[in-house]
Amino acid sequence: MAARPERLREYQGFIKVRLAHSRGRSYLIPDVLIAVAGSRYFFPSFFSPPRLVFDIELGRHFVDFDMDVGAPRADLQARIKIRARSEDRIRSYPDGAQLYRCTILGPRRLHALAKGECRQASDGDYSLRVYHHTACETVPKIEASGVLWSSSWNLAGTRELANVSYGYFTTLPNIRDRDDLARVAMATTGIIHMQTTSDRPVEDVLDLRVLRRSTNEHSHAMVFDVPCGLVAPCHLLFHPFARGQPAYYEVMGPEIVRVGVKPGVNLLIQGRNISVAEEDMRRFTYVVAGDASSVTGLEAPFKEDETEQVGHLDQLNDETDLFDFWIAHRNSDQVSGREIDPRLLKPR
Secondary structure, eight states, X not given: OOOOOOOEEEEEEEEEEEEEEETTEEEEEEEEEEETTTTEEEOOSEEOOOEEEEETTTTEEEEEEEEEEOOTTOSSOEEEEEEEEEEEEEEEOTTSXXXXXXXXXXXXXXXXXXXXXXXXXXXXOEEEEEEEEEOGGGHHHHHHHTEEOXXXXXXXXXXXXXXXXXXXXXXXXXXXXHHHHHHTTEESSSEEEEXXXXXXXXXXXXXXXXXXXXXXXXXXXXXXXXXXXXXXXOOEEEEOSBTTBOOEEEESOTTEEEEEEOTTOOEEEETTEEEOOGGGBOOOSEEEEEETTSHHHHHHHHHOOOOSSEEEEOOOOSSOOHHHHHHHTTTSOSSTTOOOOOOOBOOO
C-alpha cells in the first residue's frame, strides 16, 4: 500500500534572496528563511530555478521556487515551496541581497526542519544562533579578548586566501563524529569523496582534499548570534538536466556560516552578539557556481579560486528590486564583459 502523502500547511515568513547570473541563465539564490513567528531560521540544501509571474499593468509580481531544508544532521530533507511578492519587500542589504515577506507551503511541524533559533534585532534584521567550535583551553582566551579571530583559510581549509578572511561558525551544536567533520568540510583522513552528475554510464569521483582534523580538536562549542546582514553567501553546485531529472542547485556547506572581513580584521564579541564595522567587511559580487557534471566543477566551490564558473550577484538596493531588474534586463546577456574582484590564494 502506498504511503499517504503528507498534508501541507501554509506558513508566513521572511526570505532573504540574491539575484544571480551565470552563463546562459539567471536565477535566485535563497540565503536564509525566517519562519515560526520569527523564531527559527532555515538554510536551503538544494533549490530550484525560480518561476516568475509579472503583471506589468498593475505593477505587482511574484516568484515561486522550491527549497529542500532540514535540521542539522538531518538524513532526510523536506521540500518546501516559497512565494514572494514584489510589494512585500522589507529591506535591502549592503551586499545587494533583499528580504521579502513570503508564504511557505510545507509539512506540519515546520519548526523541526530549522537549522536553529533566531531573533529580531533592534534594527529589524534577524540574528542567527550559531556555534564556533574550538579546543577547550582556547575558550577563556577568546572570552577575555572580546574578539574572535578570523581565518584566512579557504572553504576546504587547504589554501590561504590573500584578500579576505572569514569568521567561521556552524549550525551544529557539537562536532561528535566523522560525519559532522565532513559537514564542515573537514575529515580525519583529509579526503572527502564527491560524485559528478551527468548522463555518463559511470560517474567520475572527486577525492577532495580538505583540512585534516579530529573531533578532539573541536571539543568545545561557543554560542553566538550573527546578524543575517553579515553572513556571506554560500558557493553553489549546478546539477544539469541528467537522467530525466530537472536541473537544480546545491548549496555547498549548508551547515557552515561565514562572515567575510578584510585580512587581519577580527570579529567583535559583545555578550553573545557578533558585530563587524561596515568598513571592515569584505564582500564579493559573485559566488562560485561549479558545474557538477565535471570533477573540476565539483572542486571549484571549495578551492575558491575559480573565476570562470561563477554566479554574478546583482547589487540590488532600495530603488531597484529583483523584479524591476528582471523586467528591465529580460532576454539579455548579463555575463559577457562582466568583471569580478576575485578571491585570491596566497602562493604555495
